[in-house]
Amino acid sequence: MPHATVRDIAREAAVSVATVSRALNGHSNVRAEVREHIEAVALRLGYVPHAAARHLSSAKSGMIGVVVPDLHGEFFSELLRGMDREASERGLYCMMMVMHGDAQRGVAALHAMRGRVDGLVVMAPQVSADELLVHLPRGMPAVLVNCAPGQSGRTELRIDNVAGASALVEHLIATGRRQLVHIAGPVGNIDADERLRGAQDACARAGISLRVLPGDFKEPSGAAAAATLIEEGAAFDAIFAANDMMAIGAMMVLKRAGVAVPDQVAICGFDDIPLTRLISPSLTSASIDIASFGASAVARLVKAIAGDDDGGVEQRVPIVMVRESTGPRLHASTDHNFSNVHNEKPDKSGIGELP
């Protein structure tokens, strides 16, 4: 026996399909007695509405789509979590689609969203946003997250990577480091590029040089960079990795090589994934509260779908979370006082909530 439809209910309840639809959707113009009867019949028949049919006729799906470049590590799981939370609070559902770095696949993913979602959150730090957005289904509301700044005039959410990276580097310098190394993210990635620039800017202002090693945002590349430094016997006293995973990879290699962190070398990352607090020494990072960032994107999208979004660009300035990996040395407790630097005190369990 196939699934029950509104017509089945109509027949069974001896009313028309229109009345069934109105009753089940809570329209006011249905007699209470009729509504109850219809609801009872629907329950008895095990009726569950067919989302595609409803979507087709009402042009609403109650679903928002999320396009992400990757699915590795905690960054995306946190982002997803924040988005899902916000969406479900508004009675919406999330579907996620991965465009594995590939522009071809990105276009396919965008196309596949047509007829499935009411709007899109697109995160595409790799490919050119403008190039991708040409393929956005016509009239599909979208919020861009961490995309290359385009002239699309679309709603955008962005992390102030330059400010965050500068603040981290200034923190390193303030704690006495002078021989800085930056492990960069993948070339062409907007976040990576901006973080590099922020680091360079801060170094230039302080009049010190910065060595840059390549990386790809994944942990092994951070490890490889550190291994290179050690093999070379390079002189360095601080590493700023363009994200947390690379910082962790680097830290592991240093520790195995007997380099003391932070006594000999300070290390910091970027993103402030939950993991930063779980490793030892805990990792200094630039915090953007990923989950809340994702929630924000969804909130903006909901406004855009409703038609009342200003279409502006929202920029988040990260906060530096100072932890053990660059922690103040014992004999100099307050050697830094930058505006957006937050000194996190380890509590007993070491799991402090971020402000």
Add this chain to the structure above:
Amino acid sequence: MPHATVRDIAREAAVSVATVSRALNGHSNVRAEVREHIEAVALRLGYVPHAAARHLSSAKSGMIGVVVPDLHGEFFSELLRGMDREASERGLYCMMMVMHGDAQRGVAALHAMRGRVDGLVVMAPQVSADELLVHLPRGMPAVLVNCAPGQSGRTELRIDNVAGASALVEHLIATGRRQLVHIAGPVGNIDADERLRGAQDACARAGISLRVLPGDFKEPSGAAAAATLIEEGAAFDAIFAANDMMAIGAMMVLKRAGVAVPDQVAICGFDDIPLTRLISPSLTSASIDIASFGASAVARLVKAIAGDDDGGVEQRVPIVMVRESTGPRLHASTDHNFSNVHNEKPDKSGIGELP
């Protein structure tokens, strides 16, 4: 201007909608010359098919749904990653829905899937599977992952938690531990219950006692359990936490309290999330290769959708990954030789691929 439809293309190309549909779907019975013309027109009009309409008429959506209980931590992101990989290899898309532990919401999520997906992967270790499955849309193929064993006769994937937990405890005993503590998972959770039972069984066989502390699979509860032990001044030399996150929480507290791991206390977890290798000391765990587990679930689901699935239960036996947190002591290198125990050698970067 609204989106182009097949009828627009038909008009523009001076053919019928049936021909347009056939041409764009690669049916053989279309003249090559006509097909090319139609494709050209479709491209010119920026045609993108409407998924809901296609789904409605063809009863296929090309989408599989994933229902998970939660979205915290690396376990689910790994699972998602594996599923997504497998699905996209088969030209399918994944949508994920979170039922926040709540049975009410679980039912809503299941209903919301009707008319959206061709099949479901349901992971519901908390609620009674049978109770939930009553609300599965009629005729919807589904694969159950880590659900309480039901008599549903459905396709199920399951982790052999008892065997995994037993193997871990046997490993602890073999390395000389005698005062064991188990940090349990949430009560009513099938995985947690089975892991507890596996630990108890192994202890009973060895004739030693097992202290059990409550937990909830989240990291703070592991920390709290360890704190309790320390405050009490309890005598113990090994902790087996029901999952990795709690093990990590416990380890952090022990280290802060000056307890040496593994010299004084050995610690192991369960799940083998990527993080186990990144902390120090690296964490011994029972590995089920989460991503591949997820991929397997999708593969089974695809078979079920095609109609040729045996409907059997597939059980995965975890492998014990021995790492530093329970590592062999220096003076007794091979004090264990259980069948499914795998001794992981740390390589230079510390990021060995699992077999």
Add this chain to the structure above:
DNA sequence: GTTCTTGATGTAACCGGTTACATGATCCAG
């Protein structure tokens, strides 16, 4: 040359909802 087969194409129904509009009943004012 006629009939049969084959293959390309068109017509229209259908999937399962929603909703504009029509209908008819009820109620109230005049």
Add this chain to the structure above:
DNA sequence: CTGGATCATGTAACCGGTTACATCAAGAAC
């Protein structure tokens, strides 16, 4: 008692695809 407003309900079109079936032309077989 009657005309108009109000409200519940029914009829049927529509959303945008797919596809069974009908049609028709061209080539093959006799």
